[in-house]
Amino acid sequence: MIVYILRRIGQSLVALAAMAILVFIGVYAIGNPVDILINPEANQAEIAATTARLGLDKPLWEQFARFVAHLFQGDLGTSFVYGRPATEIILQRLPATMELALTALVLSLVIGVPLGVYAGLKPDSIGGRSVMAASILGFSLPNFWQGLLMILIFAVLLGWLPAGGRGETVELLGIRVSFLTVDGLRHMILPALNLALFKMSLVIRLTRANTREVCLQEYIKFARAKGLSSTRIVLVHILKNIMIPVVTILGLELGSMIAFAIVTETVFAWPGMGKLLIDSINLLDRPVIVAYLMLTVVIIVTINLIVDLLYSALDPRVRLSQVKS
């Protein structure tokens, strides 16, 4: 087990290093870093001063050493727009994104698993088929389009829910959250649902396929033969066995949820990291873009590492095959 953990941590570090090198190449080696790191509105003297201060006149390897050293200190440059360290601005927006992503994750499980089990138990019924058809739609329609339709229906036509923003927030353990106020919840329903729809479709398909497979197993037949109630068979015997793959996939998907939040946050004007990224792209605020990328990479790599380790703790076959190879 220890061999496996060490090996897996090593892989994560390699992934981080690879991404850091790619970002460095993208910013410093391809194109002119002066354009990327220095405010486009600066004059000649300022450009010369900043070039010297950032060490852009030094050889490439020295610049790389500097970049890595700054990376370890969490220093990714200063935002042109806000005039404050890029890392600080991103971290300030992190809670809003995490709140949205976690809510969406819970929603996709709470709604997706029951629907998937139902479709798996009755694959040929009208209900089962409609669930599958809906999941194909949720799967294939672009996220931003679903969000626009939600705004059109629930905010513009029906006027039930607000179309954007975060609403009233309260402070919880030093972090501002929306889910504890009525107004915040009203603002959160549409974006959270929008972000959840894609994962929900994934959960539905996964749960359905697994349910169909598990239903054919001997132990389910045995449980039936033993005369257990079908509620007990579904809740205990089927659900237990389908949850491992579902939870694994969802864990891995939490990282992509943060990336997908870019779209949802833009559509619903939710003040998270994703909205910040799009605003920064439009304002050419590149230090913030680079900081966003590095932070997201760290988050995704960490999530993947934790999920893998948990999975191997739950399922010995995984770590055995990994150690062998």
Add this chain to the structure above:
Amino acid sequence: MSDDAFISGLAPIAAAKPVSIDTPLRRIVRGFFEDRLAVFGLAIFIAIVLVAIFAPLIAPQNPYDLAQLDVLDGGLPPGSASMSGGGIYYLGTDEQGRDMLSAILYGLRISLLVATVSLAFAIVIGVTAGTTAAYFGGKVDSLIMRVVDLQLSFPAILIALILLALWGRGVDKVIIALVIVQWAYYARTVRSSAIVEARKDYIEAAHCLALSHSRIMFHHLLPNCLPPLIVVATVQIAQAIALEATLSFLGAGVPITEPSLGLLIANGYNYLLSGRYWVSLFPGVALVVTIVAINLVGDRLRDVFNPRLQK
């Protein structure tokens, strides 16, 4: 196709009608056409492609020729007649008086062009990488697959968005970004089926004939790995269209001078809250119909190619 599946598919028909020869291809085509929904999807998709190709002939106006636009006709709802007597705007107009129907037809061209060109390049790169990995194995395999795994552990939209944020907008840049995020899917798909095929007797026979590596890889190995590749490619083309639309919607995709469906939706988004729904809704409907049609075809292809579902 394995020989067993071939023979079992062949036997009953051969017994009834000894004259007709049933090839795997025919069986797949027949299997595909048994599903009416998939045929419907295919028909819609072909119609969309034709409409996109012949857009300049079909569209009532050239939406990017400013001389043909009439500002007086700006923001008209669907079905209204032109103020200057130029005809009826069936899907309404945008702020500049641009006919939405024409804009959508031209937008489809850009969307489909970006998706198909990036698909072609991604397939060539991915298939070469995947076949090479499976054929040579060992260090080559683990090197290529490490890169693939590394890339697939990050969401496609994140990679594409960051690349475009650093490069700026442009049709060519969007295509390159889509190729970069898509090749890994094909590499993984081809490699997983090629690694099974590479151990079979016919590949060993090809080795005994002292054929060159590239000949064995692309003439013997690759054709037998096509079914999963076709399924993934169908699904991926829908993904590429959706991804391009998303990037353009976010303002990081195609430039304003060459608007795809995603950019049309983004332009209309500003008017959504003021009730001018059509500027955003109809390009979206066109996008959704295209994607759903491709997915219907892809779902059926997956079933037809899946040996486990064959009786």
